[in-house]
Amino acid sequence: MIANKSYVTLADYGSVDNQLFMPVPTRIKKVVSLNDLNKLFTLELPGGMSLDHRPGQFVEVSIFGVGEAPISITSSPSRSNSQFELCVRKVGDLTSAFHNMRAGDIVGIRGPFGRGFPIEKFRGKDILFAPGGLGLPPLRSLINQVLDERAHFGRVIILYGARNPDELLFKDELKEWGDRKDVELLLTVDKGEENWKGHVGVITTLFKEISIYPRNTIAVTVGPPVMYRFVLMEFLAKGITEGNIYLSLERRMKCGIGKCGHCQINNVYSCQSGPVFPYSEIKGLEEAL
Amino acid sequence: MSQNGKPKIAFFDFTCCEGCQLTVIDSLQTHPELLDVVDIVQFREAMSEKGEDYLVAFIEGSCTRESDEERLRKIREQASIVIALGACAHLGGINSLKALHPLEDVRKYVYGDKADWYETYDARPIDAVIKVDGEIPGCPIDRDEFIACVKALLMGKKLPIPDYPVCVECKLKENVCLFKKGKVCLGPITRAGCNAICPTYGASCEGCRGYITNPNDDSMREVLAEAGLSVDEITSIYTMFTTYQVQQKMKQGKETV
Amino acid sequence: MSVTIIQKQDFPDFVNRLLSQFRVSGPVEEDGGYAFRVIENSDDLRLDYPTTILPPKKFLLPTKETLFEFDKSGNGTVQAPVVEPRTVVLGVHTCDLHAIKLLDRVFSTGHIDPNYTLRRKQTLIVSIECLTPCDENSFCKSMGTLSADDGYDLHMTDVGNFYTIDIGTEVGEELLQYAKTAPATEENMKKLNAVISEKWPRFPYRLDFDISDLPSLLNMSMKSPLWEELGERCLACAACTNVCPTCFCFDVRDEIDLDLQHGQRIRKWDSCQLDEFATIADGHNFRQSRALRQRHRFMRKGKYILEAHDYLGCVGCGRCARACLVDITPVGVFNELYRQKEVGGQS
Amino acid sequence: MSKRIEVHHVTRVEGHGDIIVEIADGKIKECRFEIVESPRFFEAMLRGRPYLEASHITSRICGICATGHATASLRASEKALGVQLSEQTQLLRKLTFHGEILDSHILHVYMLVAPDFLGVGSVIPLAKTHREVVLRALRMKKLAGDMCAVVTGRHTHPIAMTVGGFTHLPKISELKELRERLVASRADVDATVELFSSLPWPEFERDTEYVSLTKPDEYAFIDGEIMTSDGVKVPVESYKQVTNEYMVPHSTAKLTRNKRQSLMVGALARFNNNYEQLHPRAKAAAAQLGMKPKVTNPYLNSGAQVVEIAHCIEDAILVIDKLINVGIKPEAPAAVQLKNTSGVGAAEVPRGMLIHHYEIGADGNMTGANCIIPTNQNVGNIQADFESLVPQIIDKPADAIRNDLEMLVRAYDPCISCSVHVLKIEDR
Numbered sequence A: 001m002i003a004n005k006s007y008v009t010l011a012d013y014g015s016v017d018n019q020l021f022m023p024v025p026t027r028i029k030k031v032v033s034l035n036d037l038n039k040l041f042t043l044e045l046p047g048g049m050s051l052d053h054r055p056g057q058f059v060e061v062s063i064f065g066v067g068e069a070p071i072s073i074t075s076s077p078s079r080s081n082s083q084f085e086l087c088v089r090k091v092g093d094l095t096s097a098f099h100n101m102r103a104g105d106i107v108g109i110r111g112p113f114g115r116g117f118p119i120e121k122f123r124g125k126d127i128l129f130a131p132g133g134l135g136l137p138p139l140r141s142l143i144n145q146v147l148d149e150r151a152h153f154g155r156v157i158i159l160y161g162a163r164n165p166d167e168l169l170f171k172d173e174l175k176e177w178g179d180r181k182d183v184e185l186l187l188t189v190d191k192g193e194e195n196w197k198g199h200v201g202v203i204t205t206l207f208k209e210i211s212i213y214p215r216n217t218i219a220v221t222v223g224p225p226v227m228y229r230f231v232l233m234e235f236l237a238k239g240i241t242e243g244n245i246y247l248s249l250e251r252r253m254k255c256g257i258g259k260c261g262h263c264q265i266n267n268v269y270s271c272q273s274g275p276v277f278p279y280s281e282i283k284g285l286e287e288a289l
Numbered sequence B: 001m002s003q004n005g006k007p008k009i010a011f012f013d014f015t016c017c018e019g020c021q022l023t024v025i026d027s028l029q030t031h032p033e034l035l036d037v038v039d040i041v042q043f044r045e046a047m048s049e050k051g052e053d054y055l056v057a058f059i060e061g062s063c064t065r066e067s068d069e070e071r072l073r074k075i076r077e078q079a080s081i082v083i084a085l086g087a088c089a090h091l092g093g094i095n096s097l098k099a100l101h102p103l104e105d106v107r108k109y110v111y112g113d114k115a116d117w118y119e120t121y122d123a124r125p126i127d128a129v130i131k132v133d134g135e136i137p138g139c140p141i142d143r144d145e146f147i148a149c150v151k152a153l154l155m156g157k158k159l160p161i162p163d164y165p166v167c168v169e170c171k172l173k174e175n176v177c178l179f180k181k182g183k184v185c186l187g188p189i190t191r192a193g194c195n196a197i198c199p200t201y202g203a204s205c206e207g208c209r210g211y212i213t214n215p216n217d218d219s220m221r222e223v224l225a226e227a228g229l230s231v232d233e234i235t236s237i238y239t240m241f242t243t244y245q246v247q248q249k250m251k252q253g254k255e256t257v
Numbered sequence C: 001m002s003v004t005i006i007q008k009q010d011f012p013d014f015v016n017r018l019l020s021q022f023r024v025s026g027p028v029e030e031d032g033g034y035a036f037r038v039i040e041n042s043d044d045l046r047l048d049y050p051t052t053i054l055p056p057k058k059f060l061l062p063t064k065e066t067l068f069e070f071d072k073s074g075n076g077t078v079q080a081p082v083v084e085p086r087t088v089v090l091g092v093h094t095c096d097l098h099a100i101k102l103l104d105r106v107f108s109t110g111h112i113d114p115n116y117t118l119r120r121k122q123t124l125i126v127s128i129e130c131l132t133p134c135d136e137n138s139f140c141k142s143m144g145t146l147s148a149d150d151g152y153d154l155h156m157t158d159v160g161n162f163y164t165i166d167i168g169t170e171v172g173e174e175l176l177q178y179a180k181t182a183p184a185t186e187e188n189m190k191k192l193n194a195v196i197s198e199k200w201p202r203f204p205y206r207l208d209f210d211i212s213d214l215p216s217l218l219n220m221s222m223k224s225p226l227w228e229e230l231g232e233r234c235l236a237c238a239a240c241t242n243v244c245p246t247c248f249c250f251d252v253r254d255e256i257d258l259d260l261q262h263g264q265r266i267r268k269w270d271s272c273q274l275d276e277f278a279t280i281a282d283g284h285n286f287r288q289s290r291a292l293r294q295r296h297r298f299m300r301k302g303k304y305i306l307e308a309h310d311y312l313g314c315v316g317c318g319r320c321a322r323a324c325l326v327d328i329t330p331v332g333v334f335n336e337l338y339r340q341k342e343v344g345g346q347s
Numbered sequence D: 001m002s003k004r005i006e007v008h009h010v011t012r013v014e015g016h017g018d019i020i021v022e023i024a025d026g027k028i029k030e031c032r033f034e035i036v037e038s039p040r041f042f043e044a045m046l047r048g049r050p051y052l053e054a055s056h057i058t059s060r061i062c063g064i065c066a067t068g069h070a071t072a073s074l075r076a077s078e079k080a081l082g083v084q085l086s087e088q089t090q091l092l093r094k095l096t097f098h099g100e101i102l103d104s105h106i107l108h109v110y111m112l113v114a115p116d117f118l119g120v121g122s123v124i125p126l127a128k129t130h131r132e133v134v135l136r137a138l139r140m141k142k143l144a145g146d147m148c149a150v151v152t153g154r155h156t157h158p159i160a161m162t163v164g165g166f167t168h169l170p171k172i173s174e175l176k177e178l179r180e181r182l183v184a185s186r187a188d189v190d191a192t193v194e195l196f197s198s199l200p201w202p203e204f205e206r207d208t209e210y211v212s213l214t215k216p217d218e219y220a221f222i223d224g225e226i227m228t229s230d231g232v233k234v235p236v237e238s239y240k241q242v243t244n245e246y247m248v249p250h251s252t253a254k255l256t257r258n259k260r261q262s263l264m265v266g267a268l269a270r271f272n273n274n275y276e277q278l279h280p281r282a283k284a285a286a287a288q289l290g291m292k293p294k295v296t297n298p299y300l301n302s303g304a305q306v307v308e309i310a311h312c313i314e315d316a317i318l319v320i321d322k323l324i325n326v327g328i329k330p331e332a333p334a335a336v337q338l339k340n341t342s343g344v345g346a347a348e349v350p351r352g353m354l355i356h357h358y359e360i361g362a363d364g365n366m367t368g369a370n371c372i373i374p375t376n377q378n379v380g381n382i383q384a385d386f387e388s389l390v391p392q393i394i395d396k397p398a399d400a401i402r403n404d405l406e407m408l409v410r411a412y413d414p415c416i417s418c419s420v421h422v423l424k425i426e427d428r
């Protein structure tokens, strides 16, 4: 078959996924402002489609004319799925345009992408969460799923640090978690404020407040790159094995499907193999931390 | 905003050839719809109407005398967004070549014994006088880049000015590299966005768009030296549009020319 | 498969008949250099070209292409673009052929890239056997790309008065309906064999070690002081990656009309050598130094890509060496790493 | 009856100029046109720069006549360095020069002058009321710009022109495409002539000395001799005899003068001096506009520009035909001989005669430069026109006077940013 000098479209090749780069128009149902820089968006896929994501995965959000950016899914799959939540920090073009959107507006969604947390391996274990700053939104998905299936897990410890009290996200939920008997929640801020009565100091200072049983503990951290080295040291010092430590590596991303090269960490495409990794997998990677 | 919801923009010129404003007019050849999306309230070169209420001010030209400063400050007060248009406004540009000679000598050379009739000082970029929110580089600016910048402004985005060198665009156009033809070029350190127009037409990139954020200056100078340029010739190629920047750097003791 | 021949005098006619059916591209001379261009006339072709500035990759992964178009008015719709017509690429060297095989693998692994795949399916490749090295920068022989068994639709060898044609695919065979061909005689085959056996000695080996040792050599070289040295010289102009037939990193951006309603999402070539490549919104650059970026480039060429896709990420075409103004070359780098290993200079 | 008319920064002209007229008790107390552009100092900046940079630096004198400055600059260097240009180079220079004349004239007559007649402040409202006219202007201007771009890369600050030739040559296919567009543009030219012949040009006559380049065999744009309508003819090297540049710091200072108190350069001067060499289609355009030398109404400088639009379109077609005929040959820029010398380059840029006079040292660096800019030459004439016109219109309301004076200034198409060394006319 040699076609003539005719134009061919993707539809002529049925087997190719021609939707790969095409975002699904998705309606914003609700927008809640968390603080100056962060907003929580509830989105709903069209036609009752479900996102089917795992905690730790992300979607690529499109705003036409502005571009696309990877955003972690902060809601947990154990809650509603055709509806899902994104927590977005306003830092640049796309995130600013997103912040300007209101309920009823449409954004484009591709995904979910990435590996997510292997939650089935966590069952029966104690879980130590240590998110820093904007690391809470991606971890919130996992935390809430764990809480929804609370009976399947051992202790749940959450150490959460932010620069100042205002930057602590999801305050209502923090309170809820803090009120639960089956959750150990410790908060800290780098710099206190007048009304802040809690702990002051970087997140690593919380570690001496807890004792754990390392052999049965899964440790999970998400936060800014500078934080990882120190938190990892604390995890290891507590005797948690490298294979039981999980972290999420944020990189620049342009496709989400392991081609564009931006997210590469040595030979690993973090959008595909990550962004969630067990520490054992990345500790040999020169460029990971 | 105008009543019709279109943002009001105004153009101002200081010391320059007005080639960038002309390029703006030329951009209408391919984008006449520009007039449908913005309200141009001042553009002395092309129109008599004058509006003093504008959101965005495009400033062309360098500041070359103290009496320009007041006018610049007025524009800054009025405009929410000030954009430097073209190399003169962005860098000081060709006007700053003047600073390679003592000011008195320059005045005397041109005006002889009437030298002090004319007020002038070393040319400087606009951001040396007032805060600037963005820059559209080039001598002259690139038409398509100007339109792209207008779109970005309308959408509240950062100006889409690349931070990679001219070589990128030059290679993608498959030009034979000028160095292979025995010429020299500043493409490896100059900010892209012009579509490598000079090398494409066989001439050296002269750096009219200023340099990328992290140019490898030492290596560039070595490349030029290896191509046979003397120290003076290297200085010359580096100062065509960026005398002001080179001199600022020297003042900070970072570089010798 | 049997070998066919086309007399050289009949070749222009073949091209001109192809031109009436396909978009045809091939190497042409421009301003003292060579480039693959869409041709309008068989006279434009220069099949004896040494090498082109950009590889034929650009027909499969254009320097800039539309991924889809959008219209924000109403509910917002997106539409996949129409892609270009069927294209015959004439005169592809075997190094570039190997590179295309790698790209085929890359874009069909995991998520199948629709745009690449579509273009690939519409592209017919007529490669040509290299008989002399392009220039002193070629090191195809060291990389094992001096010839090719597959990856082409047709493969030609210049045997004096005629070209022999190896048929690689059925589509390739169908192409020959536009040519005046004859089955190769024994005499023809003898000549072909002579030409091929004479060509090999003309190509030097330029690596000081066997190519199969490259991955392990690189493995030991993560901390080599060479990277810092390269970082000092490198201009970060990205010429090396832009001309490379195996580089495939890209950027994705939106372009919009002045009405701010209609626009396209486009993808364009990007380079790991540029500052912005690994920089995120807060300004943190995961490969801040030019040294790290050069290391990344060579690790990809000799190790990472091999690990992911089973093909080396360098085919020895020498384009990057020609393009580099500060003389950073794969041969130079790989040999220097080998030398450092031999003298035990590794940490 | 007293009026004071002050126009600061006359609009729709290139660069900054002010008009100040004061009438008290029916008498003119003050009447002047002054340039308030900040001085540029190009001549001083050229010193010490390699001669190869000179045309790139001086094109930045003016965005509109960048190609004109580059051409005069190259001619100055070439004459100093003993460079012989090939015919191909001369033809290509001519082609791109025509592009610039067209671009500038179209911009001027359509976007700067026409709004005065159509009663609007600028081309922007015209885009609503006379969309077809504006689109035609943009279309013609694009063609003109593309003529420059095909040869030198772009109109404003041409790239490929260099001492002795070009660093890049157009393809025959590009020339053919241009030719087609030029031929097709005749309809637009006709429409232009028609539009401008229907406009009510203000009536005002004042004879002056018309100065331009002239050539025996063609309507002069590049090189030639200097001639004046008062019968002077000198080689360009003797430009100073005619231009007599000088500075006098009082309100009626004259900037250049020869036989009379002032002189005029520009399209009208060329038209008056070289009418015979215009292309027949240009002559026909002149007839339609009611123009025949000697035209002494300065407002009709714009009319002369329309005539030149017709001429340049036709001549560009002829130039392209020649180039296509012989084919474009690859050709390196002609060789130079470095020695301590000087040279004078001259060209008729859109606004009139332009002179670049360079001194180049044996090391190839510039040691001195002098540039004589058309607008400088005309400022004295504008002033003289003012003095003659104001008494004639003194009874009109101030607004009308202002309007007439502004239109007069505009007719000269002054390009004030060009004024590399501005002559400031001011009472001190």
Ligand SMILES: Cc1cc2nc3c(=O)[nH]c(=O)nc-3n(C[C@H](O)[C@H](O)[C@H](O)COP(=O)(O)OP(=O)(O)OC[C@H]3O[C@@H](n4cnc5c(N)ncnc54)[C@H](O)[C@@H]3O)c2cc1C
Pocket (backbone or CB within 6 Å): A058, A067, A068, A069, A070, A071, A072, A073, A087, A088, A089, A090, A091, A092, A093, A094, A095, A096, A137, A138, A249, A250, A251, A252, A253, A254, A275, C279, C280, C281, C282
């Ligand atoms: C796996 C992953 C999960 C993320 N989750 C969240 C989240 O839940 N909430 C949130 O607010 N932010 C998140 N980010 C960061 C977010 O993607 C960036 O802040 C965003 O891309 C910035 O885009 P911008 O257009 O606003 O900024 P600009 O600076 O204008 O960015 C331009 C482009 O650069 C790229 N880019 C810039 N910064 C980043 C970055 N940090 N990561 C990847 N690409 C980048 C994007 O492609 C972006 O379109 C996540 C990033 C990754 C990789």
Ligand code: SF4
Pocket (backbone or CB within 6 Å): B166, B167, B168, B170, B171, B175, B176, B177, B178, B179, B185, B186, B187, B188, B196, B199, B205, C239
């Ligand atoms: S000509 Fe200049 S811009 Fe082009 S590749 Fe060479 S150095 Fe870079």
Ligand code: SF4
Pocket (backbone or CB within 6 Å): B138, B139, B166, B190, B191, B194, B195, B196, B197, B198, B199, B204, B205, B206, B207, B208, B209, B210
């Ligand atoms: S190539 Fe260089 S000199 Fe030319 S326009 Fe671009 S930045 Fe300016």
Ligand code: SF4
Pocket (backbone or CB within 6 Å): C240, C243, C244, C245, C246, C247, C301, C313, C314, C315, C316, C317, C318, C319, C320, C321, C330
């Ligand atoms: S790395 Fe260099 S030699 Fe190797 S394939 Fe790429 S361009 Fe060719």
